[in-house]
Amino acid sequence: MIIDSHSHIYDSQFDDDRDLVVQRAKQAGVGHIILPNENLASLPRLIDASHCYGDYVSLAIGLHPEEVRDDYADVLQAMYSLLDDHPWVAVGEIGIDLYWEKNWRRQQMEVLDYQLRWCVERGLPFIMHCRDGLNEIIDVFENFGEPLPAGVFHCFQGSVADVERLRNYGDFFFGVNGVATFKRNTVVDLLPVIGLDRILLETDAPYLAPVPHRGKRNESAYLPAVAKQVAARLGVTLNEVQKVTSRNACDLFGLQVNIDKQ
Numbered sequence: 001m002i003i004d005s006h007s008h009i010y011d012s013q014f015d016d017d018r019d020l021v022v023q024r025a026k027q028a029g030v031g032h033i034i035l036p037n038e039n040l041a042s043l044p045r046l047i048d049a050s051h052c053y054g055d056y057v058s059l060a061i062g063l064h065p066e067e068v069r070d071d072y073a074d075v076l077q078a079m080y081s082l083l084d085d086h087p088w089v090a091v092g093e094i095g096i097d098l099y100w101e102k103n104w105r106r107q108q109m110e111v112l113d114y115q116l117r118w119c120v121e122r123g124l125p126f127i128m129h130c131r132d133g134l135n136e137i138i139d140v141f142e143n144f145g146e147p148l149p150a151g152v153f154h155c156f157q158g159s160v161a162d163v164e165r166l167r168n169y170g171d172f173f174f175g176v177n178g179v180a181t182f183k184r185n186t187v188v189d190l191l192p193v194i195g196l197d198r199i200l201l202e203t204d205a206p207y208l209a210p211v212p213h214r215g216k217r218n219e220s221a222y223l224p225a226v227a228k229q230v231a232a233r234l235g236v237t238l239n240e241v242q243k244v245t246s247r248n249a250c251d252l253f254g255l256q257v258n259i260d261k262q
Contacts, residue, residue, distance in 0.1 A: 001031035001259055002227060002242045003249040004220040006093075006127065006154050006175055006202035009057075010035060010045040013206045013217055022053055025220035029242075032257045033220055034202075034249070036060040036093040036127045036154075039067040040075055047086065058253060060090035060127055062115055065097040065108045072111050083122060089253040091119050092127025093154060096136045105136060112140050119149035125252050126151035128172075134162055141169045150252060152200050155179065155208070157186065160193050173252055175202045178210030178218060180229045188233045196234055200252070201226055201245045 004025070014021050025033065035057050037046055043061070050059055061079055063072065094115045096108050119126050128151055130137055141148060152173040153166065166172055174194050180187040191199070201223055203209075209218035210225040224238075231241045246259040 001246060001257075002029050002201060002223055003246045003255070003257065003259075004030050004033045004203050004205075004223050005152065005200040005249045005253075006036055006177070007033050007205045007220050008035065008038070008207075009033065009205060009220065010042065010049040011206055012045075014219075018049075018052075021219050021221070022056070025223075026056075028221040028224055030220045030223055031246070031259070032249075032255060033057045034060065034089065034127075034253060036090070037062050038064040038093070040078055043079075043082070050086070058089040058255060059086060060092040061086075061088050062090075062092040062094040062127070063111055064093055065095050065104075065111070065129055065133070066100075068104050068108050068111050072107055076111065076114055080118065083118065088122075088124060089255065090125050090127050090151075091115050091122075092151075093129045094126055095129035095154075096131075096133025097129060098132040098136070108133070109136050109140050112137065113144065116140070116144065116149060119151070120146060125149055128153045130154075130156070130158075134158060134165070138165065138169070152252060154202065155204055156190070158190075159186070160190060163190060163193055171198070173198050173200050173248060175200045176230060177202045177204050177226055178208040178214070178222070180233075181210040181225055182214065183211075188229065191230060191233045196230075196236065196241065196244050197248065199230065199245055200249050201230070201241075 154175040156174040205218040
């Protein structure tokens with residue numbers, strides 16, 4: 001059994017075959033899926049997925065950094081009002097993304113700080129999105145003023161030095177997905193530095209499909225390809241990767257999932 005710690009199967013790309021996608025995931029040995037939020041518009045779809053698939057999925061709530069605009073204060077307030085309405089397992093996905101434009105840098109940092117305080121208040125971990133924004137995230141960490149919550153850096157593609165920088169602020173987890181199977185990637189070199197006990201497996205479906213599915217719509221059924229790559233790079237068995245990463249996900253998100261289920 002394996003856990004997909006980051007998937008967007010509520011996305012419209014799955015509207016025609018979502019039930020089949022979930023069925024294929026189960027057949028591939030995926031025992032649970034974490035669904036991180038993006039914005040206010042995605043929340044009804046997220047919640048509907050929970051109604052459809054019950055305890056097979058868990059939900060996170062948060063405002064994605066690329067969705068931060070002038071109305072961010074109102075959006076955050078609307079999300080905050082929902083914190084008691086569902087059994088959220090994390091705040092996410094949140095973070096900093098300055099890849100396409102830097103005009104919203106200050107606002108993204110404010111939004112990140114605000115949502116990290118939800119984590120502290122509610123005892124929830126974060127799911128962190130970081131693209132060209134590690135310095136800004138660390139600035140937010142430096143000025144947080146209280147112990148930081150636990151969390152995972154989703155789709156992490158930094159350097160060894162970046163891993164060590166982050167470890168100055170917490171014993172965080174790092175999400176590994178299909179990028180690790182690409183011919184040219186630096187993720188596999190980070191795996192021994194991160195260590196299996198700090199790795200979560202994820203798909204980020206519908207994005208970043210692993211080899212041999214690269215270029216196609218990604219889905220949770222493809223997660224074993226990522227697990228095999230991690231096992232090969234760390235020199236451990238596939239079974240060990242499945243068990244340890246699933247235990248990591250259960251520990252971080254407080255999941256009641258039987259990781260020994262075949």
